[in-house]
Amino acid sequence: MVTREEALSYHRDGRPGKIEIQSTKPSFTARDLSLAYSPGVAEPCLEIEKNPEDSFNYTARGNLVGVVTNGTAVLGLGNIGAEASKPVMEGKAVLFKRFADIDCFDIEINETDVDAFCKIVRSLEPTFGGINLEDIKAPECFLIEKRLNDEMDIPVFHDDQHGTAIICAAAFLNVMKISSKKAEDVKVVFSGAGAAAISCAKLLISMGVREENVFIVDSKGVLTMERKDSVNEFKRPFCRETDKKTLADAMVGADVFCGLSVKDIVSPEMLMSMASDPLVLAMANPDPEIDYDLARETRPDAIVGTGRSDFPNQVNNVLGFPFIFRGALDVRARKVNEEMKIAAVEALAKLARQEVPEAVALAYGGRHFEFGPEYIIPKPMDPRVLTHVAPAVAKAACDSGVARTPIDDWDEYREALDVRLGKEKEVLRFATQRAKAHKSRIVFPEGDFERILRAAAILREDDVIEPVLIGPMESIQTKIREMDLSDRLDGVEIHEPQSSPYYEEFWRDYYKLRERKGITNYYARRRMTWRLQFASMMLRKGIVDAMVCGVGNTYTEMLRPIFSLVPKCEHSNHSAGVHLVLKKNELTFFADTTAVIRPTAEQIAETAWSTADLAKRFDVEPRVALISFSTFGSVDHPEVEKVREALAIVRERRPDIIIEGEMRVDTALMPEFVKEHYPFSKLGGRANVMIFPDVSSGNIAYKIAEAFGGALILGPFLTGLERQVSMVTRYASVDNILHASVMAAMLAASPQPCGIAPEPASDLLERMVKS
Secondary structure (H helix, E strand, O other), X not given: OOOHHHHHHHHHOOOOOOOXXXXXXXXXXXXXHHHHXXXXXHHHHHHHHHOHHHHHHHOHHHHEEEEEEOOOOEOOOEXXXXXXXXXXXXXXXXHHHHHHOOEEEEEEOOOOOHHHHHHHHHHOHHHOOEEEEOOOOOOHHHHHHHHHHHHOOOOEEEHHHHHHHHHHHHHHHHHHHHHOOOHHHOOEEEEOOOHHHHHHHHXXXXXXXXXXXXXXXXXXXXXXXXXXXXXXXXXXXXXEOOOOOOHHHHHOOOOEEEEOOOOOOOOHHHHHOOOOOOEEEEOOOOOOOOOHHHHHHHOOXXXXXXXXXXXXXXXXXHHOHHHHHHHHHHOOEOOOOHXXXXXXXXXHHHHHOOOOOHHHHHHOOXXXXXXXXXXXXXXXXXXXXXXXXXXXHHHHHHHOOOEOOOOOOHXXXXXXXXXXXXXXXXXXXXXXXXXXXXXXXXXXXXXXXXXXHHHHHHHHHOOOOEEEEEOOHHHHHHHHHHOOOOOOOOOOEEEOHHHOOOHHHHHHHHHHHHOOOOOOHHHHHHHOOOHHHHHHHHHHOOOOOEEEEOOOOOHHHHHHHHHHHOOEOOOOOOOOEEEEEEEOOEEEEEEEOOOOOOOOHHHHHHHHHHHHHHHHOOXXXXXXXEEOOOOOOOOOOHHHHHHHHHHHHHHHHOOOOEEEEEEOHHHHOOHHHHHHHOOOOOOOOOOOEEEOOOHHHHHHHHHHHHHOOOOEEEEEEEOOEOOEEEEOOOOOOHHHHHHHHHHHHHHHHOOOOOOOOOOOHHHHHHHHHHO
């Protein structure tokens, strides 16, 4: 579990909060600024004045949602006020961006009067493409949403009502299929009569459940005709002519139970009174109306869901609101109507019935998911939800007449959705899924650094890796206690080299390895007390699967023990250092010759094919560019000639690799220019693997990309070794360490290509003669 201090630190440290605004247009020169603001900005203003709909064409309005609250019903915290609700609204904005690439402004309004609140929100319509109402107490939330939907010409959606309802309805549809029941025949009981319960009841009725078969139980009992005059207008339609008074009474013979109330309100006896093969959605959070295990033990025939992620069938609103708004915004819908909600329900239900790809299973620790009692709704981390729900919602908007800009090519639209979330998230998600499936042991030589401990705790709790910490035992244990990480790092493996059970074996083996290279017994004992040497020996012996290092050492300090102790792959003569450079929709591999300042053509060639092989492990088809200050013979120089020779070596020994050179960086990134001016080029597109001709140029390139290009840089990762080593800088953040560890674990879990066999001496001689 996340600790209180971690939660506060997450929100407070660095730039406070969780969101920021970034410019999508250049803003570097005076000309840029004159376009962004005065005088250039006047032109789109005049166009919008003539046609207000053009605000969607000239501004960010079409991808902008207002997350609006008054803080009167915030999560499980209750009426905490507008200011205190702001972290939750920022969090909602994060989810919109993370899952559907929707930008948000969080709007906290210090107003509880319905008329005044509606007036404020209505006045914001020119700013937004849609409004997400959040955490507003009932019954005011019903009045506010209805009035704003009537008075505004953009989608207004109260997620607390409809988000839960849509996910519940998807589960309901699939359970009807599994149990072979019909909606019109089943009896449904709700515990709780708030916004979510009433909205869910309405949606199930619109999907075929008979009104007379829906029973709602609030804190005073079943809504009956006797109580009709004492309940509000939103509960009144659900008052029934019945002698049932309590939840226990209502549960008798019920096919479906939907809990949106309080924990432990349902007893095993109540479950036993339900009909055969019941659906039990106990959604009170964090503790459900009945414990999941108890429910399954009591009724093995029941299909059970909760609001929790640690049990099957989690009812999670994040499966709904990001994708509903994505579809609505993309057709500039005026409303989110009933047809669009039902389309979302059916899309989610249909997706759960499809075969689940390996990537989704890997995201949840390699668990197998198959449509059935323990998998009736998709998982939140399933990337297919975006491409299934958003198009369904958009199409329903078009078909029902509320779309301003209907979509003509749905295949093209789905492809556009695929690239929306960007390569950075895709790569990190891919690596995390692979890492979780294998749970590698990662050694951290700088185990007493607080950043390492924090990252190790997160990775261990998330079941991504098993950390092994190297450093002073007492210091590490003290810091774990002081940082409140005892629960998450309980029993973690720690080695203080000199007192480790491996120490004697390690120094003796080290001495044998280096006895003819100036190392005596004394120095062997001494060096095996050094953390990097000790960790490298653990890696050499296969005690751990990978190493992440760097927060306490320089690059050159790390390379010496790694290269002297971690074995090279068979047929590998050289190790390359590879950085992954991630921009929003691009993944590029930057590689250089690591410790070789002036490499040979052979070393550049080996760097090229080892990096290409690494790219394939990320499911990337490599297009390799050999970088130089010359493009296809524009400069004659010995350094250029060396790159050309490297190209010839790669093409002869690895004809399977798409490679081109020599070329400048800009040329490698401009496929249309290359196609026009260099039609002979075999690159066939933008290069995604850049091989730099020496250490200095590679190092400069990735640092500039990080500092000025805003790219996420991961690495370097060392190729050509039998075991995986990932390095970080001394100023690496916890996030940097997390990323490096995930990548190291992923690479450790997949087979390491080990170069190619050396060519026969006769072939080498013949090639040299030809050259």
